[in-house]
Amino acid sequence: MFPELFSVSGKTVLVTGGTRGIGYMIAEGYLRAGARVYITSRKEAACAEAATALSEFGEVQAIPCDVTSEDQCQALIDAIAAREPKLHVLVNNAGATWGAPLDEFPDAAWDRVLGANVKAPFTMTRVARPLLEKASTEQDPARVINIGSIDGLAVPGVPNFSYSASKAAIHHLTRHLAAELAPTILVNAIAPGPFPSKMTAALLAEAGDQLKAASPVGRIGEPADIAATAVFLSSRASNFIAGAVIPLDGGLTTTIGIKF
Incomplete structure (x- = not known):
């Protein structure tokens, strides 16, 4: 019985932004x-490439979608519903970032980043709700997992002002949706620290050693860390x-101290 508690075998899962980085992991x-x-993912070629690589590990299908479009979110869920009777898990991982000095930070960065990181997960959850409810049972509710960031915690x-604000927002939206959808759908969030990805490549190249030194566990995240938490x-x-x-995050935010 105990191993079955941790099993997701046979479940159907949707991972947005699943063609690279944390979503791929x-x-x-x-x-x-x-x-x-x-x-x-937005790009059809990226979907096809990732699906081919991931097929080594199991049954995977890729459907292009721009999650910032309500119509495309609905079309994605309709396409899955045509193939699956129910959806057990939705992982809202797709997102965007922007960095610029304060005096140069454009208004467009707020529209783009909050649209992708906050509005899109809300829309996707809303349109996926009927398919998630079909998978839910009293013993094993359906799940929504939002991918936040430690930039929304500390x-x-x-200078990624809109990104950090959007991640704080998705953390609170997670709580709000959890209150609305439980017990049928359980909504939680993961706030990753530094993991190797295209988004963090420049940061890790410049400050990877400092981040490792600052972490109580002495390293950055590995694919197994995020995969195990999601499972x-x-x-x-x-x-x-x-x-x-x-x-x-290996304790980066939970053990942070102030030195005088």
Whole structure:
């Protein structure tokens, strides 16, 4: 019985932004754990390439979608509903970032980043709700997992103002949706620290050693870390967790201190 608590075998999962970075790591983790996985990205070529690579680990399908478009979100869910009777897990991972000095930070950066990082997860959750409800049982509710960031928990050392604000917003939206959708759908968030990805490549190249030194565990995140957390939050082992924001950062934010 105990191993079954952590099982996601046979579940159907949608990972937005699943063609690279953290989304790809999460998708691979679900596949290795026996789930059927749908991934999406704006670019059709990226979808095809990622699906080919991920197919080594299990049953995966890729459907292009711009999650900032309500119509495309609905079309994506309709396409999945035409193939699947229900959806057990939605991972809202797709997002955008922007960095610029304060005096040069444009208004467009707010529209783009908040649209992708806050509005899109809300819209995707709303349109996916009927398919998620079909998968939900009293013993094993459906799940929504939002990918936040430690930049929404602590002030980052880079001028990514709209990004950090959007991640604080998705953390609170997670709590709000959890209150609205539980017990049928359990909504939680993961707030990753530094992980190797295209988005963090420049930061890790410049300050990777400092980040490792600052971390109580002495390293940055690895694919297994994010994959295992997502699988746990999708299994019956997490049935009593709702509205949580889990810092996945090796203690960077949870052990931070002030020195005088």
